[in-house]
């Protein structure tokens with residue numbers, strides 16, 4: 071009798087908990103950044119293929135590990151244009167510092183101030199996430215997440 075009651079109880083629990091478990095597994099309320107997990111993973115060599123030098127290819131640029139298709143911003147990022155050095159790579163540090171110097175063309179944000187990181191987040195949201203489609207994420211960001 072006790073076993074039967076426990077079974078009934080367990081069954082009710084299972085029915086009540088099932089939607090919660092499904093929600094945890096499939097999590098439909100995710101942001102763009104998490105969805106990027108399903109997108110293409112780029113190595114530094116792979117993203118370098120999309121630096122604007124081939125007019126038949128899209129132009130890609132990564133900020134904070136997310137790869138954006140910035141082809142629509144050709145007038146900024148295309149071959150020979152002012153911000154071409156930022157593309158075909160993760161240029162997070164350069165964006166945070168408003169710098170186009172070679173030493174800053176990296177994803178590494180070591181030593182940046184709170185103010186610089188805040189500025190980075192503002193540009194990330196108001197320019198990159200607002201204007202350009204996300205096509206993937208960098209391999210190194212993926213690695214540090216695990």
Ligand code: HEM
Nearest residue numbers: 140143146153156164165166167168169170193197198201
């Ligand atoms: C004398 C210095 C600079 C001037 C006069 C300048 C001017 C501009 C102008 C006019 C725009 C276009 C705004 C628009 O039409 O939407 C722009 C966009 C931008 N600038 Fe600069 N800029 C300068 C330096 C820099 C530097 C050093 C960086 C370093 C990362 C930078 C990063 C950007 C970015 C990320 C955008 C947004 C491009 C986009 O919409 O995709 N700028 N800048």
